[in-house]
Structures are given as structure tokens and as C-alpha cells.
Amino acid sequence: MTSLAIPGPVDVLNTLPVALLLVDGDQVIRESNAAAESLFNMSSTSLSGRRLADALQLPARFEDADGLAFAAYDVDLFIPRTGPIRADFHATPFAEFAGWQLIAIANPRDPARGQRLDQPERGRTAVAIAATLAHEIKNPLSGIRGAAQLLDSRVSPEDAAMTRLIRSEVDRVATLIDRMEGFTDDRPIELGPQNIYAIIDHCRDLAGQGFGKGVAILEEYDPSLPPVLAHRDSLVQVVLNLLKNAAEAVEGVDSPRIMLTTRYRHGVSVSRAEGKGRQPLPIELCVIDNGPGVPPELAERIFDPFVSGKRKGQGLGLALADKLMRDMGGLIQYVREGTPPRTVFRLLLQRAEDI
Numbered sequence: 001m002t003s004l005a006i007p008g009p010v011d012v013l014n015t016l017p018v019a020l021l022l023v024d025g026d027q028v029i030r031e032s033n034a035a036a037e038s039l040f041n042m043s044s045t046s047l048s049g050r051r052l053a054d055a056l057q058l059p060a061r062f063e064d065a066d067g068l069a070f071a072a073y074d075v076d077l078f079i080p081r082t083g084p085i086r087a088d089f090h091a092t093p094f095a096e097f098a099g100w101q102l103i104a105i106a107n108p109r110d111p112a113r114g115q116r117l118d119q120p121e122r123g124r125t126a127v128a129i130a131a132t133l134a135h136e137i138k139n140p141l142s143g144i145r146g147a148a149q150l151l152d153s154r155v156s157p158e159d160a161a162m163t164r165l166i167r168s169e170v171d172r173v174a175t176l177i178d179r180m181e182g183f184t185d186d187r188p189i190e191l192g193p194q195n196i197y198a199i200i201d202h203c204r205d206l207a208g209q210g211f212g213k214g215v216a217i218l219e220e221y222d223p224s225l226p227p228v229l230a231h232r233d234s235l236v237q238v239v240l241n242l243l244k245n246a247a248e249a250v251e252g253v254d255s256p257r258i259m260l261t262t263r264y265r266h267g268v269s270v271s272r273a274e275g276k277g278r279q280p281l282p283i284e285l286c287v288i289d290n291g292p293g294v295p296p297e298l299a300e301r302i303f304d305p306f307v308s309g310k311r312k313g314q315g316l317g318l319a320l321a322d323k324l325m326r327d328m329g330g331l332i333q334y335v336r337e338g339t340p341p342r343t344v345f346r347l348l349l350q351r352a353e354d355i
Contacts, residue, residue, distance in 0.1 A: 018106045025099025027052045038267025039108055041082050052103065055079070059089050067093055067101070077105070082265075083335050083344075145170040189234060189327050193227035193352035196285065200260060203239040212247045212258070220261040228283050229350040234324040238332070241317045242287040242345045249291030249343060259288040259342075268348065270331060281330060281348035293336050293343045302334050 013020060019036035021029050032040075032047045040047060040055060047055060057078035062070055070091040078084050087108040094100045148166040155163065204217055228235075243258065250256030262285050269278040294302050303322040318332075325332045330349040337344055 018104050019108070021047070021052065021055075021103040021105075023052050023101050023103060029055060034267075036105075039082075039085075039105060040079055041265055041267075056105075062089075062091065065091065067099060069093060083337050141170050141174050145174075189231040191229050191231055191328060194230045194232050194235065196225055196228050196230075196262065196283065196349075197221070199230075199232065199235055199239065200262070200285070203236060203243060204260065206240060207243040207247065211244050215247050215250060215256050215258055217243075217258045217260065220259060222263045225262055225264055225283055227352040229352045230328050230330070231324075234328060235349075238321045238324050238347065239285070239287070241321050242347075245317065245345075246287055246289035246291070246343070249289050249293075251291075253291055255290070257290050259286070261286045261288065265348075270348075279329060280350065282351055283349040285347040285349070287345045287347075289343050290340075291343055293341065294334065299334065299336075303332070 014034040016033060017035055019039040020033045021036055022031040023029055029047050029050050029052055032044045036047065037044055042055075052058065057080075059072040059075045059077065062072070070089075072089045074086060075089055076084060076086055077089065085108045088104075088106040090104040090106070092102045092104070094102070145167055148163045148170070152160050152163040152167075200221075204219075207217060246258045250258065262283070265282050265284050268282055268284075269280045293299075303318050318334075322332050325347065328349070330347060333344075333346040333348070335344050335346065336342070
């Protein structure tokens with residue numbers, strides 16, 4: 001009779017959703033499980049031998065525990081390779097092995113905006129605002145503009161300047177309403193396999209010929225990314241919006257630079273609607289600039305409608321980018337990271353083969 005293989009302890013640990021790190025008395029990582037590899041975006045071999053403090057910015061007061069059991073819930077942590085997270089942190093000592101500890105990092109959440117796919121309230125609010133204003137404002141605008149144009153031929157040259165001002169302001173408001181109407185379109189978009197490099201090159205060329213002239217746009221690509229599942233025009237609109245924001249952000253900066261990066265992030269996934277599991281989003285595209293970034297008081301609301309860090313900004317570009325990314329089943333995130341700090345807008349997308 002053939003004996004059946006059964007899972008061993010290592011197999012069990014690798015199936016746990018909690019990231020586990022085994023550290024010795026010198027606070028050096030010796031072992032890690034599969035969840036830790038995903039969280040740190042590093043293989044177990046690469047993690048092994050690293051000092052815990054180099055792999056993870058540890059919670060306050062952890063060192064004060066002096067090797068005793070320690071727990072901190074919903075704390076801000078920082079992983080140099082992947083950025084900030086918020087998670088529960090536990091350190092459990094081994095009674096028979098002095099100084100050795102098992103570090104557990106549970107329920108990791110990205111504090112950057114756009115981490116879940118099931119945030120309907122913000123989307124419904126934006127759609128309701130846009131639909132109401134578009135209906136109540138846009139129709140009368142055409143009448144106001146027509147009346148101003150009619151008066152233009154009947155008034156003195158001095159008064160004609162005022163009618164031209166009226167037409168100019170009406171056109172500006174109409175353009176704003178047109179952009180808001182993008183929120184009211186809740187029809188599903190047709191997704192398909194897209195070559196992300198072709199989309200990036202197209203956006204980069206447009207930026208270089210227009211708003212990005214005089215700004216160095218650098219590239220750091222993973223050349224082996226598979227096709228992404230996306231809607232081409234929507235993704236082009238999102239990337240162009242981010243490039244334009246970056247170009248405006250580096251105005252007046254010494255040696256202005258914009259960096260486009262791509263990479264494959266193993267194990268990255270986010271929660272879908274309740275009961276529908278998790279959605280893998282392994283393909284990452286970042287638009288990075290060395291500008292001053294969003295004012296700290298606005299960072300938590302940067303993707304909300306009508307929130308802008310620009311003096312003349314309308315606060316709709318990033319909100320629309322967030323909606324388009326969600327329509328494609330992806331996410332957009334904002335973070336300040338690096339030394340010196342840089343602004344990073346991170347797009348996380350589905351792989352076409354996952355569907």
C-alpha cells in the first residue's frame with residue numbers, strides 16, 4: 001500500500017496568511033515564510049541574514065521590551081523595499097533559545113489611498129455630485145453664452161470686453177462640467193490584454209512634445225512584464241494625467257526629473273467585495289518626480305473630488321484617475337518615499353492571464 005505524503009511544519013507555515021520571521025539573538029533574520037516573501041517582496045534566501053531593523057522599521061518601544069513578548073496593533077511600519085504599511089506586530093520569544101524570537105506581521109494594510117476595490121460610498125458620492133451639477137448647470141450655460149454673444153454685436157467696444165469675459169468664463173465652467181461628467185459614466189468598460197510598454201511609450205512621446213518639454217523623463221523598466229488587463233484609452237488618460245501633474249510639480253525644481261518604472265510584484269493582492277476573495281494586482285507602473293509633493297494636510301484626501309494641492313487646480317484629475325483605475329479592476333496609490341523624498345504615484349494592474 002502506497003503511503004500518502006502529508007504536509008510538514010514548513011508547509012503549514014507557508015500556507016499561513018501571516019508574515020513570519022525567525023530572528024536570532026543578534027536580531028538577524030534566519031527563516032521566513034511565503035507570506036513574508038510577499039510582504040517584503042523578497043525571497044526567503046534574500047531575507048535570510050539581514051538584520052531585522054534593516055528589513056523593517058520597527059514599532060516604537062519594541063527595543064524597550066528587551067527580548068520579552070511584545071505586541072502592537074494597527075501600527076505604522078515601513079519596509080524600505082515596498083513602502084509604508086499599517087499592521088499588527090507581534091514578537092514572541094522562545095523559552096529554550098535565549099534571544100530568539102518569532103516576529104509575526106498580521107493584517108498588513110497599505111495606508112496610501114486606493115487599497116480596496118470595494119469602496120462604493122466615495123464613488124457613489126462623486127457620481128451623484130457630478131450628475132446633479134452637470135444637469136443643473138450645463139444647460140443654462142449655453143443660454144448665457146448665447147446671450148453674451150448676441151450682446152457683443154450691440155454694445156460699445158468697452159462693453160464688448162465684458163461680454164467676451166462672460167463667454168470666456170462660461171467656456172471655462174463648461175469645460176469643468178465636461179470633466180465632471182466623466183464620473184457619471186458608470187457603464188462597464190471592455191477590458192482586454194494590453195502591452196503596457198506601448199502605452200507608456202505613447203504617453204511619454206506625447207508628454208515630451210507638449211507639457212513635458214524640458215523635463216528629463218527617465219525609464220527603469222522590467223522588460224519581461226506580461227500583458228496587463230486594461231482599457232487602453234482609460235490607461236492612457238491616467239498615465240498622461242500623472243505625467244502632467246509630475247511636470248507641473250517639478251517646475252522651479254533644480255534638475256527636474258520624472259521617472260517611469262515598472263516591475264512585477266509577486267504576491268500583491270487586494271480585497272474585493274465581501275465574500276469574493278482577493279484580486280491579484282502584480283503589475284506595477286510608477287510615475288515618480290522630485291517635486292515637493294502634496295501638502296501633508298491633503299495627502300489623505302488627494303483622490304477625493306475637488307481636493308487639489310495646486311493653486312488653480314480643480315481637484316478632478318486624480319479623482320477621475322482613481323475612478324478609471326477602479327473601473328479596470330486596478331488601484332492607484334500616492335506616497336512620499338526615498339532619500340531625499342520623492343513623489344510616487346503607483347498604479348497596480350491585473351495580469352491578463354489572471355482572467
